[in-house]
Amino acid sequence: MMYDCEGVSMNMTEEAMRKQVYETGFALDDIILYLDTHPMDMNAMNYYRFMRQANEEAVRAYEQMFGPLMADRVMGDTWSWLDNPWPWEGGKR
Amino acid sequence: MWRYEKRLQYPVKITNPDPQMAMFIMSQYGGPDGEAGAAMRYLSQRYAMPYKEGKGILTDIGTEELGHMEIVAAIIQQLTRNLTPQEIEDSGFGPYYIDHTTGIWPQSAGGVPFSACAFQSKGDVITDLIEDMAAEQKARTTYDNILRLAKDPDVCDPIRWLREREVVHFQRFGEALRITQDNLNSRNFYAFNPAFDRMQGQ
Numbered sequence: 001m002m003y004d005c006e007g008v009s010m011n012m013t014e015e016a017m018r019k020q021v022y023e024t025g026f027a028l029d030d031i032i033l034y035l036d037t038h039p040m041d042m043n044a045m046n047y048y049r050f051m052r053q054a055n056e057e058a059v060r061a062y063e064q065m066f067g068p069l070m071a072d073r074v075m076g077d078t079w080s081w082l083d084n085p086w087p088w089e090g091g092k093r
Numbered sequence: 094m095w096r097y098e099k100r101l102q103y104p105v106k107i108t109n110p111d112p113q114m115a116m117f118i119m120s121q122y123g124g125p126d127g128e129a130g131a132a133m134r135y136l137s138q139r140y141a142m143p144y145k146e147g148k149g150i151l152t153d154i155g156t157e158e159l160g161h162m163e164i165v166a167a168i169i170q171q172l173t174r175n176l177t178p179q180e181i182e183d184s185g186f187g188p189y190y191i192d193h194t195t196g197i198w199p200q201s202a203g204g205v206p207f208s209a210c211a212f213q214s215k216g217d218v219i220t221d222l223i224e225d226m227a228a229e230q231k232a233r234t235t236y237d238n239i240l241r242l243a244k245d246p247d248v249c250d251p252i253r254w255l256r257e258r259e260v261v262h263f264q265r266f267g268e269a270l271r272i273t274q275d276n277l278n279s280r281n282f283y284a285f286n287p288a289f290d291r292m293q294g295q
């Protein structure tokens with residue numbers, strides 16, 4: 001099978017951008033649990049604010065390239081919610 | 094992945110407790126045609142769904158059903174606030190109270206615990222979608238049964254709204270079934286499982 005360079009770099013970008021979404025998303029999930037039981041911890045609040053912004057940026061960048069991650073974030077004129085692969089479809093040949 | 098939104102999909106504001114009505118409505122939380130089973134059914138079935146419209150509708154209705162579980166739970170919780178021992182004894186709420194106090198637990202109106210046997214995930218798209226349409230009708234019937242007994246307008250209002258959603262979901266599943274049938278190889282219309290069998294000539 002031939003690899004075209006554009007396709008490869010596109011995949012690399014998608015993988016890197018998806019990784020950003022996964023990592024910042026999980027960091028948020030985790031600090032939310034911590035803050036639920038430590039609501040007065042100001043360091044944790046700072047981390048939460050930092051990570052929320054990083055996550056918002058990662059999600060926005062990913063969605064601009066590859067489509068919406070949530071059904072109420074479809075941009076443009078057509079219903080692109082159905083177009084990109086579903087999360088359980090990884091490892092597909 | 095899911096994120097929680099801190100609001101009900103439709104508001105619930107009930108002032109007067111009614112533990113007997115809570116026992117009845119509980120069936121739509123964890124009973125045979127309840128919202129817990131609905132959410133589990135659609136969110137489990139979507140992995141066998143080959144068509145994007147179907148994946149979308151199963152995901153999005155399954156997600157909405159999680160929100161409906163929360164509405165039904167809020168109704169039960171508000172109907173069982175500040176009960177006196179006398180009210181518990183007189184209302185028939187006693188057996189539930191003994192096991193769960195006023196905690197929310199998924200069971201039918203008759204006390205049968207939530208069971209995955211109340212739904213199927215058959216791995217066959219036609220089979221699953223026809224079950225889904227029947228499930229929405231069964232839930233609609235149950236809401237109709239509740240509405241015949243409920244008198245408090247604060248209770249009837251969210252129950253009527255939940256009933257309407259069953260009708261809308263039935264309609265959407267009917268459309269998903271039509272899309273599925275349009276996609277099927279017409280030579281094997283009823284003999285073919287698009288989730289499992291390989292498409293001939295494609």
